[in-house]
Amino acid sequence: CRKHDIVLSLGNTARxxxxxxxxxxxxxxxxxxxIVLAHRALERGVQVIIEGCGGHIRSDRIPSYIKYQKGLSPFPLFVAGPLPTDIAIGFDHIAGACGGSAASAAGADYLCYITPAEHLGLPTPAAVKEGLIAFRIAAHIGDTVKYGRDAQDKTVAELRAALDREGQIRCSMDPGRARELSDGEAECTMCGEFCAIKIMREF
Known part of the structure; x- marks a missing residue:
C-alpha cells in the first residue's frame, strides 16, 4: 500500500x-x-481514513457520536449517511443528506452518498446522480459550518437580489436541472408582481 500510495479505508461494519x-x-x-489498526498502518507509512458513525442514527445523537469518535483519534472520519429516520424508503438520499450535513458540521471529514434505491435495489445511473447531488449539498452545508465556506451562497444571494435568474442557475449544483425547472421569469415565481425586491426599488 505504501509503494502504490494507497489509502486504506477501515470499515464500519457494526452500524x-x-x-x-x-x-x-x-x-x-x-x-x-x-484506531489501533490505523496507527499500525501509519507507522508503516500507509495513509488511513476510518469509517464510523454510519448507518441509522437518530438526529439528536449524530453530533455527539461524531465528536466522540473524532476525539479518540486524529484520523479522518468517513461516514455512510447517517440516516436519521427509518421511514424515508425511496427517499433515503434526502434523509441521508440531512444526517450527512449534521455529521459534516460536527466534524466528519468524508460523506458516503446514499441513493433513492437504498434498501430497495441496485441504483440506476440517474439514482446515483440524485444521491451524489444530495450529498454534495450536505457536504457544502457542513463546510459552511466547519470552514465558513459560504462565499458561493453569498454570490447566489446577491444574484437573487439583482433578480439575475440565469446567474443563480449557473451557480447551482446542477444548472441543467435548475434550468429545466425555471419558468424563465426574473423575479421569484412565488411572489410574481408582488416581488418584495422590485417593490422596494420603487421606493
Missing amino acids: SGCIHDRRDKMQVAEIRQN
Whole structure:
C-alpha cells in the first residue's frame, strides 16, 4: 500500500440498523480496533481514513457520536449517511443528506452518498446522480459550518437580489436541472408582481 500510495479505508461494519439502536459495546470495540489498526498502518507509512458513525442514527445523537469518535483519534472520519429516520424508503438520499450535513458540521471529514434505491435495489445511473447531488449539498452545508465556506451562497444571494435568474442557475449544483425547472421569469415565481425586491426599488 505504501509503494502504490494507497489509502486504506477501515470499515464500519457494526452500524446501527435503525434509529432505535444505541451505540453498544461492539460498536465501541470496532472503533477502538480500527484506531489501533490505523496507527499500525501509519507507522508503516500507509495513509488511513476510518469509517464510523454510519448507518441509522437518530438526529439528536449524530453530533455527539461524531465528536466522540473524532476525539479518540486524529484520523479522518468517513461516514455512510447517517440516516436519521427509518421511514424515508425511496427517499433515503434526502434523509441521508440531512444526517450527512449534521455529521459534516460536527466534524466528519468524508460523506458516503446514499441513493433513492437504498434498501430497495441496485441504483440506476440517474439514482446515483440524485444521491451524489444530495450529498454534495450536505457536504457544502457542513463546510459552511466547519470552514465558513459560504462565499458561493453569498454570490447566489446577491444574484437573487439583482433578480439575475440565469446567474443563480449557473451557480447551482446542477444548472441543467435548475434550468429545466425555471419558468424563465426574473423575479421569484412565488411572489410574481408582488416581488418584495422590485417593490422596494420603487421606493
